[in-house]
Amino acid sequence: MDSCKMEAVLRILSTVFLVLTAFLVGLDTETKLIFHAFPRKATFKDLNALYVLVWIASAAAVYNLIQLFRSYIQTGFMKDLTASYRCLAWGIYLLDQAATYLIFAANTAAAQGSILAVTGEKSFQWMKLCNTYTRFCHQIGGALLCGYIAAILMIITSSISAYALFRLYSPKQFLLLKGK
Amino acid sequence: MDSCKMEAVLRILSTVFLVLTAFLVGLDTETKLIFHAFPRKATFKDLNALYVLVWIASAAAVYNLIQLFRSYIQTGFMKDLTASYRCLAWGIYLLDQAATYLIFAANTAAAQGSILAVTGEKSFQWMKLCNTYTRFCHQIGGALLCGYIAAILMIITSSISAYALFRLYSPKQFLLLKGK
Numbered sequence: 001m002d003s004c005k006m007e008a009v010l011r012i013l014s015t016v017f018l019v020l021t022a023f024l025v026g027l028d029t030e031t032k033l034i035f036h037a038f039p040r041k042a043t044f045k046d047l048n049a050l051y052v053l054v055w056i057a058s059a060a061a062v063y064n065l066i067q068l069f070r071s072y073i074q075t076g077f078m079k080d081l082t083a084s085y086r087c088l089a090w091g092i093y094l095l096d097q098a099a100t101y102l103i104f105a106a107n108t109a110a111a112q113g114s115i116l117a118v119t120g121e122k123s124f125q126w127m128k129l130c131n132t133y134t135r136f137c138h139q140i141g142g143a144l145l146c147g148y149i150a151a152i153l154m155i156i157t158s159s160i161s162a163y164a165l166f167r168l169y170s171p172k173q174f175l176l177l178k179g180k
Numbered sequence: 181m182d183s184c185k186m187e188a189v190l191r192i193l194s195t196v197f198l199v200l201t202a203f204l205v206g207l208d209t210e211t212k213l214i215f216h217a218f219p220r221k222a223t224f225k226d227l228n229a230l231y232v233l234v235w236i237a238s239a240a241a242v243y244n245l246i247q248l249f250r251s252y253i254q255t256g257f258m259k260d261l262t263a264s265y266r267c268l269a270w271g272i273y274l275l276d277q278a279a280t281y282l283i284f285a286a287n288t289a290a291a292q293g294s295i296l297a298v299t300g301e302k303s304f305q306w307m308k309l310c311n312t313y314t315r316f317c318h319q320i321g322g323a324l325l326c327g328y329i330a331a332i333l334m335i336i337t338s339s340i341s342a343y344a345l346f347r348l349y350s351p352k353q354f355l356l357l358k359g360k
Contacts, residue, residue, distance in 0.1 A: 046301070046303040046304065047301065047303075047304075048295075048299075048301075049292055097335070097339075101284065101335070104281065104284065104285070104288075105284070105288045108284075108285045108288040108289055108292070109288055109289070109291070109292040111289070112229055112288070112289040112292040112293055113292055113296065115228075116293065116296065117304070119228075121226070121227065121228075123226040123227075124226065124227075124297070124306070124307075124309055125307065126296075126304070126306040126307075127304075127305065127306075129304055155277070155281070159277075159342070162339070162342040162343075162346060163342075163346045163349065165346075166342060166343045166345075166346035166347050167346050167347060167349045167350065167351045168351050169343065169347045170347065171347045171348050
């Protein structure tokens with residue numbers, strides 16, 4: 001399997017897991033009666049970090065689809081070591097790095113917020129919430145798992161784009177091109 | 181400037197900022213009187229994410245120093261394209277990636293916890309804390325800034341180790357070595 005096919009498979013899988021994350025978080029609701037009288041509905045909008053995660057996961061899924069389309073139209077031409085190919089490789093590398101760190105950060109922030117909702121923070125008098133909204137919290141847990149799988153797939157993808165870029169350079173001298 | 185010198189400078193700077201982060205968080209305390217009578221001391225141990233950040237920042241600083249020592253004794257020999265050099269390059273690349281994502285995650289989790297301490301979360305009845313412990317929160321803010329600078333420096337360092345590894349491979353065929 002060459003690096004292009006591997007990249008395509010990884011991007012498709014990332015997209016699937018990112019969409020799954022966005023849907024699992026976005027569609028998660030649970031209604032409970034407070035003091036057996038007042039209904040209170042928990043949604044992802046209760047915690048800012050979850051709200052941000054839905055948007056960033058959706059954006060990252062779209063980004064991966066665009067990159068997939070780019071690699072599809074790119075196959076067949078530009079497979080040489082021209083300057084434009086090099087520019088493209090730098091662009092893909094930097095965008096992949098940015099997207100990967102962004103989705104990793106969004107996931108980690110949501111995970112930290114969720115951990116606080118599970119454990120509470122006694123010294124701050126922040127109460128636990130997941131003993132009330134148990135099903136809601138389990139679904140968020142599943143979503144975060146999907147999010148981390150997507151993040152790991154994107155880390156591998158960005159390694160492949162690093163490989164695609166840096167193999168163009170000479171092993172002997174710093175940032176000297178191989179063709180020279 | 182060649183990649184070795186650049187790497188050394190980046191690792192020294194990362195270490196400085198990581199140590200700064202650990203000290204700023206670890207030594208941050210503020211005592212306030214609650215209801216004008218009961219003294220209450222805020223420390224980094226109040227929030228788990230800050231506690232974890234101190235340890236991970238310290239560990240990452242030690243890791244960077246070890247890598248600095250490694251690159252110092254490595255200069256002069258092993259500068260060729262042998263199999264052992266390649267193994268070393270893979271090892272450094274993978275360790276750098278792991279360390280970078282770890283410090284980035286620790287920082288982001290601490291930032292998310294701190295944002296909740298600044299804004300509170302009305303829907304969860306989690307109260308704001310930074311209007312009480314203002315000086316404490318400002319110091320944490322400075323520490324997180326240093327932490328993110330260190331994370332960015334480590335991202336650049338891990339790009340250099342990706343460059344050092346992947347330039348060994350052929351630009352034509354997937355994972356074929358240049359020497360062959």
